[in-house]
Amino acid sequence: MPYLVVAIVLIGLVAGANLIFTYGVIRRLREHTARLDAMGAGRPDYDLILAAGAEPGPFAPVRTTTGEALGPDDLAGGTLVGFFSPDCAPCREQAPRFAERAAAGGRERVLAVAVGTPEATGELVALLEPVARVVVEVEEGPLHRAFAVQGYPAMCVLDGDGRVKAAGSAVDRLPELPAV
Secondary structure (H helix, E strand, O other): OHHHHHHHHHHHHHHHHHHHHHHHHHHHHHHHHHHHHHHHHHOOOHHHOOOOOOOOOOOOOEEOOOOOEEOHHHHOOOEEEEEEOOOOHHHHHHHHHHHHHHHHHOHHHEEEEEEOOOOOOHHHHHHHOOOOEEEEEOOOOHHHHHHOOOOOOEEEEEOOOOOEEEEEOOHHHOOOOOOO
């Protein structure tokens, strides 16, 4: 009988220590999550794409999903540009917002780049094609290089001269398209 009491007391002590340890780990994880969130919130997201004032690099004409040829000259006069990946959670959140903004700007003044294979990007293309000229390309494709894209979602507004007016990863932080 005394062995049973000792065993129960030991199990209770081990369970109590485990509970205290688990509480400490959870508290530490919350602190780290808060720190990471703070770092992300304070981190400028313009390094995902060309910064304001930069001009996109040259690129050979690319084909949109509707067969249109699209070259650098087609982006002059103020254009909203966005790069999205179907595997990216923030992209799934931002793409509908981008589509709303694009609808207000007019299809000819919006370029959306869906990153991946045509099969993988089908949903993105279906969402964006009614309101934007859409190009499907692989990572490091001609448009990626021209806009120096480093992550997703990446968006910018080009001014009337074809230079980046503003850039970011959230369409809500971008200005409206310049008047034609």
